Amino acid sequence: xxxxxxxxxxxxxxxxxxxxxxxxxxxxxxxxxxxxxxxxxxxxxxxxxxxxxxxxxxxxxxxxxxxxxxxxxxxxxxxxxxxxxxxxxxxxxxxxxxxxxxxxxxxxxxxxxxxxxxxxxxxxxxxxxxxxxxxxxxxxxxxxxxxxxxxxxxxxxxxxxxxxxxxxxxxxxxxxxxxxxxxxxxxxxxxxxxxxxxxxxxxxxxxxxxxxxxxxxxxxxxxxxxxxxxxxxxxxxxxxxxxxxxxxxxxxxxxxxxxxxxxxxxxxxxxxxxxxxxxxxxxxxxxxxxxxxxxxxxxxxxxxxxxxxxxxxxxxxxxxxxxxxxxxxxxxxxxxxxxxxxxxxxxxxxxxxxxxxxxxxxxxxxxxxxxxxxxxxxxxxxxxxxxxxxxxxxxxxxxxxxxxxxxxxxxx
Numbered sequence: 001x002x003x004x005x006x007x008x009x010x011x012x013x014x015x016x017x018x019x020x021x022x023x024x025x026x027x028x029x030x031x032x033x034x035x036x037x038x039x040x041x042x043x044x045x046x047x048x049x050x051x052x053x054x055x056x057x058x059x060x061x062x063x064x065x066x067x068x069x070x071x072x073x074x075x076x077x078x079x080x081x082x083x084x085x086x087x088x089x090x091x092x093x094x095x096x097x098x099x100x101x102x103x104x105x106x107x108x109x110x111x112x113x114x115x116x117x118x119x120x121x122x123x124x125x126x127x128x129x130x131x132x133x134x135x136x137x138x139x140x141x142x143x144x145x146x147x148x149x150x151x152x153x154x155x156x157x158x159x160x161x162x163x164x165x166x167x168x169x170x171x172x173x174x175x176x177x178x179x180x181x182x183x184x185x186x187x188x189x190x191x192x193x194x195x196x197x198x199x200x201x202x203x204x205x206x207x208x209x210x211x212x213x214x215x216x217x218x219x220x221x222x223x224x225x226x227x228x229x230x231x232x233x234x235x236x237x238x239x240x241x242x243x244x245x246x247x248x249x250x251x252x253x254x255x256x257x258x259x260x261x262x263x264x265x266x267x268x269x270x271x272x273x274x275x276x277x278x279x280x281x282x283x284x285x286x287x288x289x290x291x292x293x294x295x296x297x298x299x300x301x302x303x304x305x306x307x308x309x310x311x312x313x314x315x316x317x318x319x320x321x322x323x324x325x326x327x328x329x330x331x332x333x334x335x336x337x338x339x340x341x342x343x344x345x346x347x348x349x350x351x352x353x354x355x356x357x358x359x360x361x362x363x364x365x366x367x368x369x370x371x372x373x374x375x376x377x378x379x380x381x382x383x384x385x386x387x388x389x390x391x392x393x394x395x396x397x398x399x400x401x402x403x404x405x406x407x408x409x410x411x412x
Contacts, residue, residue: 070356
């Protein structure tokens with residue numbers, strides 16, 4: 001390997017490390033609230049539908065902000081938007097810690113949604129423009145791994161501190177953690193410089209090359225392309241399934257198998273760790289096999305089987321933990337193939353805008369899922385959680401094949 005390639009790879013590793021740190025913190029904040037549901041229910045007397053509504057509010061706000069922040073990234077650059085998002089997450093945790101009722105929890109969810117909404121447009125814009133093409137699958141993989149680590153850490157972190165102290169101290173600790181992450185990003189801010197004009201020129205040149213004699217794509221022109229909305233639907237189903245498990249799997253396991261809620265939260269941690277390991281393997285498979293729709297199909301088919309088996313109530317309790325690890329592995333292995341498939345299917349001529357709109361499907365899916373599954377639990381139908389997640393994953397497979405069948409210039 002030449003010295004230039006070594007330097008390029010070292011630069012890629014540092015940039016991906018910073019972006020992934022921020023991404024991990026956003027996923028951590030996805031799950032600082034659900035593990036606290038039993039304590040908030042005991043403190044304030046909320047029902048599961050009300051608690052699920054908090055997550056709905058969080059993700060609806062995030063969906064709106066994500067779609068808008070993509071345009072902001074294209075106008076002012078990724079770095080200031082990233083810093084604002086991290087700061088808002090810290091403020092949200094502080095607000096949660098001081099809550100004296102439902103209104104303050106709602107306010108915290110709104111602030112957290114505003115912070116969470118910036119990450120995908122920021123992260124994927126930086127990765128696609130600052131990472132060399134041969135390293136992209138591995139960059140997607142590492143980026144995704146830290147997301148799963150964030151998911152894995154949050155339940156264990158929040159439950160452990162709540163057990164030792166109380167739920168308010170747990171939220172305060174999460175706020176302090178986010179401040180430390182913001183400080184780390186600030187100290188390394190030179191590596192996160194985003195040359196907006198250079199990126200705009202590159203996008204225009206790519207669009208002209210792919211459309212000789214055609215006019216440049218307008219600001220909102222990409223919204224007319226069916227593939228953008230197919231990608232949006234793909235992410236909608238994907239996150240609806242994942243968030244359903246993350247929000248209410250511990251409660252459903254308690255009702256079906258009499259597994260304690262605390263143990264159920266640690267199962268979620270193991271699922272996320274399985275996802276992190278799967279993500280590393282998935283990056284390698286995506287690079288070598290180059291059949292993303294097949295990888296996605298196999299992974300989600302296995303997950304569907306696991307979910308339906310747990311819904312029967314007949315799975316031995318000692319095997320439940322293994323089922324969650326397998327589900328996590330499936331989600332992780334599929335993710336790099338998913339990102340490469342979406343990148344190859346989305347159009348050129350935009351950047352933050354495409355990722356802002358496409359990935360907003362994640363937030364809306366996550367917004368509706370806790371509300372619906374919370375109602376199922378309130379009416380005494382916990383098995384519908386696992387059945388519903390299985391149906392959503394079937395829709396992921398079908399939509400993935402449709403996306404893969406569309407060949408358009410990739411997003412720049």
